[in-house]
Ligand SMILES: NC(=O)C1=CN([C@@H]2O[C@H](COP(=O)(O)OP(=O)(O)OC[C@H]3O[C@@H](n4cnc5c(N)ncnc54)[C@H](OP(=O)(O)O)[C@@H]3O)[C@@H](O)[C@H]2O)C=CC1
């Protein structure tokens with residue numbers, strides 16, 4: 001009897017430690033995303049999540065470069081970013097106006113950023129610029145689909161190409177300073193619903209690029225960390241714009257995904273990066289959706305993430321059936337989509 005108790009005791013201690021170890025290690029391993037004194041370039045930072053990220057990282061002591069197209073909005077946003085600085089006397093701030101969906105836009109931004117940053121490439125590049133033009137597939141023009149790919153995927157792809165060409169030069173690596181390249185996808189990039197055909201593929205492609213780059217970076221040592229953030233719905237100016245034309249069925253399907261403010265989304269994303277996560281979810285529901293789609297992605301925490309994939313695969317049996325049945329019921333009630341009232 002005593003022997004059995006001993007075996008059970010030992011077994012529980014081992015299992016308990018195995019479960020706790022990642023937390024204990026995470027707890028003591030410190031901040032993996034310390035931006036104090038670093039130069040951070042953030043795209044799409046004149047409003048929404050990007051502006052919140054810029055302000056919060058300024059608060060943590062970073063020099064900030066914000067990028068988007070509209071100069072008026074950039075100037076207003078930069079004033080807010082400056083006002084959030086931890087130490088306005090030492091931190092520096094700049095904006096660059098560029099259309100990042102255009103070929104060459106990202107390379108020019110990096111060249112201008114280096115010139116402003118006294119010849120040094122920024123230490124962190126966070127791609128947040130993006131847009132969503134939802135619509136039923138056959139009603140969406142091929143031009144919109146290409147434009148969605150340009151603004152969401154190619155803005156990340158071309159920015160990665162421009163900055164990695166700086167960071168990965170033989171003379172730039174092996175100096176012990178960690179650089180971070182961060183993409184912003186969406187939960188719709190791993191878990192999509194009807195009406196997001198023009199948008200979701202461009203966000204899914206970001207994850208694929210990200211996974212590929214993570215492995216490719218191993219060829220160059222461990223100076224460069226790649227991350228992808230998967231926000232759910234953000235109550236931003238962008239969401240307001242897309243909701244004006246969003247099919248009603250899409251609104252119904254995404255109802256369960258709670259809206260977080262740009263500030264809340266930015267804070268959870270930064271917390272994930274500080275923990276050292278590779279794929280960063282900003283809510284529990286977001287981490288469930290991500291758990292349906294790990295593919296070859298590096299896990300953040302093998303135990304927790306594997307347990308989440310089990311949970312997600314069971315939850316998704318019911319959620320998947322529920323979403324499909326909502327679409328069928330909507331179709332039955334409203335008839336052929338060509339008869340739906342036109343929005344905007
Ligand atoms: N809102 C949501 O529900 C969700 C959003 N996301 C993603 O998160 C990110 C932030 O979203 P959100 O906070 O809603 O953003 P907003 O739409 O509120 O802001 C978008 C920002 O990107 C800039 N931008 C847009 N197009 C370009 C371009 N071609 N070149 C340069 N800059 C551009 C805008 O400025 P300007 O127009 O002046 O260029 C603005 O600063 C986006 O990538 C979005 O796809 C992910 C999940 C949910």
Ligand SMILES: CCCCCCCCCCCCCCCC(=O)[C@@H](N)CO
Pocket residue numbers: 131132186187188191192193231232233234238239242253254255256257285288289292312313315316319
């Ligand atoms: C296994 C767990 C299942 C949980 C299911 C939840 C229901 C589906 C929600 C889909 C939400 C898509 C939001 C996209 C937001 C976005 O990216 C756009 N607003 C673009 O700006």
